[in-house]
Amino acid sequence: MESSDPKSRSExxxxxxxxxxxxxxxxxxxxxxxxxxxNFLRHRLPSQQDVEDVAAxxxxxxxxxxxTFDGNVTLTTFLLTIAKNKLADFYRRQPKTSELxxxxxxxxxxxxxxEFREVxxxxxxxxxxxxxxxxxxxxxxxxxxxxxxxxxKAAESYLSRAKQELRKALDKDDDD
Amino acid sequence: xxxxxxxxxxxxxxxxxxxxxxxxxLPVEPLPPVFAAQLKERVLAEVxxxxxxxxxxxxxxxxxxxxxISPKRTPLAxxxxxxxxxxxxxxxxxxxxxxxxxxx
Numbered sequence: 001m002e003s004s005d006p007k008s009r010s011e012x013x014x015x016x017x018x019x020x021x022x023x024x025x026x027x028x029x030x031x032x033x034x035x036x037x038x039n040f041l042r043h044r045l046p047s048q049q050d051v052e053d054v055a056a057x058x059x060x061x062x063x064x065x066x067x068t069f070d071g072n073v074t075l076t077t078f079l080l081t082i083a084k085n086k087l088a089d090f091y092r093r094q095p096k097t098s099e100l101x102x103x104x105x106x107x108x109x110x111x112x113x114x115e116f117r118e119v120x121x122x123x124x125x126x127x128x129x130x131x132x133x134x135x136x137x138x139x140x141x142x143x144x145x146x147x148x149x150x151x152x153k154a155a156e157s158y159l160s161r162a163k164q165e166l167r168k169a170l171d172k173d174d175d176d
Numbered sequence: 177x178x179x180x181x182x183x184x185x186x187x188x189x190x191x192x193x194x195x196x197x198x199x200x201x202l203p204v205e206p207l208p209p210v211f212a213a214q215l216k217e218r219v220l221a222e223v224x225x226x227x228x229x230x231x232x233x234x235x236x237x238x239x240x241x242x243x244x245i246s247p248k249r250t251p252l253a254x255x256x257x258x259x260x261x262x263x264x265x266x267x268x269x270x271x272x273x274x275x276x277x278x279x280x
Contacts, residue, residue, distance in 0.1 A: 021227035023220060030219045034212065039204050052211050056218050063222040116201035135198035163194070 015071050030059065033079050036137050040080055043132060044087055054090055058083040073146040076139060080147055122169050127162035134159060 017025035037058060041051045061082045069078055120128060133139045133147065145155035207215070 019227070021223050023223065026219055026223050027216055030216050031207075031212070034215055035204060035207050038207050038211075042205065048208075052214075055211075056215060059215060059219050060222045063219060063226050067227070113201045116197075120202065131198075132202070135194045136202050136204060138195075 011074060012071060015066075015069070015075065018066050026063075029075070033076060034059065036076060037079055037083055039137060040083060040133075041087070043128075045090070050090065054083070054086050058086045061086065074140075074143050076137075077143045077146045080133075080139075084147075119169050120166070122172075123162070123165050127165050130155075130159055130162045131166060 014025055014029065018029060034055065037055050038051060041054055041058075042048075045051045045054060058079065062079055065078075065082065073081075120131075123131070130144060130148075133144050134141070139147070141155050141159065142152055144159070145152045148155060148158075150158070
């Protein structure tokens with residue numbers, strides 16, 4: 001049965017336009033999803049140049065794969081899954097570099113922001129990833145579940161544990 | 177006491193509050209303008225290379241030209257029926273030949 005949800009309808013329309021090679025649709029997609037992709041990668045790669053290289057590779061891969069994409073997950077999940085594979089390729093090529101999941105600290109960041117980032121970096125990496133996807137990149141629980149290849153319920157409980165751990169980390173920081 | 181302390185003095189917080197927290201302390205960075213332009217250019221180049229050739233519609237004279245130079249391809253089902261009829265005809269001929277030979 002066709003979904004009547006406006007969000008999924010517009011997503012389907014966008015996908016159709018992307019498959020037709022509509023340049024305006026691709027420009028929109030690059031702007032909208034490029035920002036998410038960039039933020040997803042900047043917490044996982046050592047330098048700005050690496051982020052740009054992997055992001056460009058991931059978007060090129062999306063163009064090549066779009067014709068076979070059946071829309072069973074959202075475009076965001078599709079893009080981030082490709083980006084995850086590109087990240088794995090990156091770290092396979094550089095075995096000595098350990099995978100990062102920490103924010104590239106902007107030198108102009110306010111003290112509170114740096115403090116939060118420090119606390120956040122003490123949370124388990126898997127939890128940082130899920131919290132970032134949910135609250136920074138704005139992915140839905142279903143999108144996170146699809147991205148991680150787990151059920152909706154499992155994603156929900158994973159997210160809940162991640163929130164508890166963040167809470168604990170912030171409480172600990174309060175005590176110190 | 178910092179802003180962040182104030183925020184987390186609350187014992188529980190909602191989804192909205194968490195979103196606010198991240199928006200405030202771990203905000204989404206916009207694409208650097210130069211990189212955004214490069215990215216757009218690269219994507220459009222890839223689209224014209226990968227998607228457009230497959231999607232290019234063939235105009236009238238080109239269709240006429242292509243029909244003139246390319247041999248007509250019969251649909252698969254029609255070819256299968258043709259093959260079946262030929263086989264059946266050959267089998268019939270063989271059977272007729274053997275029946276004549278046996279009767280002699």
